[in-house]
Amino acid sequence: MAKIAMLGSGFIAGFYTQALQAYRNRDEVIVVYGRDEKNLQRFSTQYQVPNFSTDMAETINAYDVDLVVVGLPNHLHLEAIRLCAEAGKGVLCTKPLGRNAGEAKEILGIVEKAGIFHGYLEDLAYTPKTLKALESVQNGAIGKVTWARSRETHPGPHSDWFWNIELAGGGAIVDLACHCIEIGRNYIGKDIRPVEVMCWADTLVKPIAAEDNAIGLVKYATGAIAQFEVSWSFRGGLDLRDEVAGTDGTLWINNFLRTGFDMFSAPGRGGYVSEKAETESGWIFPVGDENIELGYLHMFRDMINCFETGQAPMETFYDGYVVNAIMDACYASVKSKQWEPVELSVWRGKEKVEPIMELKDYNDQYYLVKEEKLPDGSIKTILKDKVTGEFKQEHMFS
Numbered sequence: 001m002a003k004i005a006m007l008g009s010g011f012i013a014g015f016y017t018q019a020l021q022a023y024r025n026r027d028e029v030i031v032v033y034g035r036d037e038k039n040l041q042r043f044s045t046q047y048q049v050p051n052f053s054t055d056m057a058e059t060i061n062a063y064d065v066d067l068v069v070v071g072l073p074n075h076l077h078l079e080a081i082r083l084c085a086e087a088g089k090g091v092l093c094t095k096p097l098g099r100n101a102g103e104a105k106e107i108l109g110i111v112e113k114a115g116i117f118h119g120y121l122e123d124l125a126y127t128p129k130t131l132k133a134l135e136s137v138q139n140g141a142i143g144k145v146t147w148a149r150s151r152e153t154h155p156g157p158h159s160d161w162f163w164n165i166e167l168a169g170g171g172a173i174v175d176l177a178c179h180c181i182e183i184g185r186n187y188i189g190k191d192i193r194p195v196e197v198m199c200w201a202d203t204l205v206k207p208i209a210a211e212d213n214a215i216g217l218v219k220y221a222t223g224a225i226a227q228f229e230v231s232w233s234f235r236g237g238l239d240l241r242d243e244v245a246g247t248d249g250t251l252w253i254n255n256f257l258r259t260g261f262d263m264f265s266a267p268g269r270g271g272y273v274s275e276k277a278e279t280e281s282g283w284i285f286p287v288g289d290e291n292i293e294l295g296y297l298h299m300f301r302d303m304i305n306c307f308e309t310g311q312a313p314m315e316t317f318y319d320g321y322v323v324n325a326i327m328d329a330c331y332a333s334v335k336s337k338q339w340e341p342v343e344l345s346v347w348r349g350k351e352k353v354e355p356i357m358e359l360k361d362y363n364d365q366y367y368l369v370k371e372e373k374l375p376d377g378s379i380k381t382i383l384k385d386k387v388t389g390e391f392k393q394e395h396m397f398s
Contacts, residue, residue: 001026001028002026002028002066002304002307002308003027003028003030003066003067004020004027004028004065004067004068005032005059005060005063005065005067005089006033006049007060007068007070007071007080008032008033008034008069008070008072009032009033009034009040009042009052010034010158010159012071012094013043014043015291015296016069016094016300017029017032017047018047018291018296019291019296019299019300020069020300021047021048022291022297027304030051030063030064030065031049031050031052031053031059031063032047032051032052033052033055033056033060034052036054037052040054056080056083057083060087060089061087065089066089066090067090067091067092067304067307068089068090069091069092069093069094070084070091070092070093070094071094072094073167074098074161074167074168075099075166075167075168075169077093077094077097077098077103077107078098078103078106078107080093081107081110081111084111084116085110085111085113085116086114088116089116090116090117090118090307091116091118092118092119092120092303093118093119093120093121095120095121095122095178095179095320096169096174096175096178096320096323096324097120097317097320097324098320098324099169100327100328101321101325101327101328101343103169103324104321104323104324104325105321107317107320108321111317112317117307117310118316119302119306119307119313119315120315120316120320121299121303121315122178122315122323123299124152124182124183124240124294124295125179125183125186125295125299125314125315126295126296126314126315127293128292128293128295128298129253129255130253130255133242133244133253137187140248141248141249142244142245142247142248142250142251143246143247143248143249144246144247144248144356144358145188145189145246146223146245146247146356147224147225147227147244148183148188148224148225148227148242148243148244148245149226149227149228149242149243149244150179150180150184150226150227150229150241151180151228151229151239151241152176152180152228152229152230152239152240153176153239154231154276155232155233155234155237156206156212156232156233157175162175163206163208165209165210168210170211170331171203171212171214171232172201172213172214172231172232173199173201173211173214173216173330173331174327175230175232176230176231176232177228177327178324178327180229180230181226181323181326181327184226184228185322185323187226187242187244188224189220189349190319190322190349191349191350192220192224192349192350192353193220193349193350193353194219194220194226194325195219195220195221196218196329196339196341196342197217197218197219197329197330197332197333197339197340197341197342198216198219198333198338198340199214199215199216199217199329199330199331199333199334199340200214200216200334201213201214201330202214205232205233212233213230213231213232214228214230214231214330214334215227215229216330218342221350222353222354222355222356223355223356223357224356235278236257236278237274237277238256238257238274238275238276238277239257240254240255240257241253241254241255242255247356247358255294256274256275256287256294258285259285259287259293261285261286261287261288262283263284263286264282264283264284265281265284266281267281268280268281269284273285273286274286274287275287275294299315321346325342325344326342328343329341329342329343362381362383364386365387366384366386366392367384368381368382369382369391376397377397377398378395378397379395379396379398380393381393381394381395381396
């Protein structure tokens with residue numbers, strides 16, 4: 001049984017605590033830290049956490065804690081993780097790991113020097129649909145991945161600190177693209193180096209200094225592209241969608257908003273519908289169990305099982321560092337309006353990779369370019385001569 005300290009008593013800490021208590025009953029959140037005592041009392045009562053404290057160091061050290069979960073605002077991650085390392089406690093940290101790659105690298109260095117267990121809480125890499133899709137991709141079901149697209153949009157975050165560029169480190173990119181980037185990395189292969197980024201971002205709607213909308217392209221060493229689309233001004237709820245194209249197949253995934261549970265209510269459902277939902281009447285899209293659909297259950301199952309067995313989880317602080325480095329390149333590209341390199345002073349993946357394109361033999365003379373069945377039932381084949389490079393077509397009728 002793991003005795004857990006929850007650092008944070010806000011929105012994400014509530015989700016984390018629900019997931020830990022509901023699905024792994026042998027684990028226990030025994031203490032919660034926060035800066036607002038009234039909010040701590042409410043949190044403690046709501047989730048039946050026996051202890052609470054407004055002293056972070058005390059929370060980590062004084063309650064026989066095995067594992068610490070950091071569910072704090074971005075600017076507090078470094079301090080919290082440094083305290084965990086000093087105490088020799090394993091630590092799980094919400095996304096993003098740092099406000100920038102420099103901060104994330106410092107955090108990574110702290111935990112690795114201390115030799116403590118660490119896990120990066122990237123829940124959207126753990127949704128049931130994503131895990132099953134990843135297994136299919138890794139088994140070769142769609143061939144080599146050429147393109148991955150991930151979208152996260154909603155009307156904006158729920159706490160005031162998100163809107164402060166100094167505390168958060170950025171806007172919609174830091175808040176949302178961190179998810180999308182890591183989803184793309186998983187599909188393309190986390191051992192494939194991200195090499196450069198092209199990104200557009202702007203502040204279109206919100207009265208803030210940071211960006212509220214962004215679109216980015218991340219190019220990988222194989223030539224594969226990962227695309228992200230993020231927004232803090234999208235109306236209609238929380239939209240989470242992924243698409244993956246491979247040389248031999250395609251995946252489409254809708255994780256949230258439209259997942260097969262549609263309801264029309266004229267008077268209103270009367271209560272919470274789902275995260276970021278803007279209405280409870282008319283057509284609404286409730287979610288069966290958000291802890292499952294958003295990946296929290298499978299994430300904590302992996303994290304704590306690995307903590308108990310001494311293995312590395314699927315998502316580590318190194319992954320968080322790579323994501324921060326990609327986001328730094330995104331911000332550089334927004335300013336320069338050019339492709340910008342991804343600067344990784346620590347790279348632990350492959351140094352050399354094969355390009356995606358493979359030449360498929362049709363016969364001794366030709367490569368196969370494409371084969372297609374036409375409406376009349378005939379088969380048209382496009383071929384390329386291996387020596388001359390010329391193209392030709394063959395048209396076969398049944």
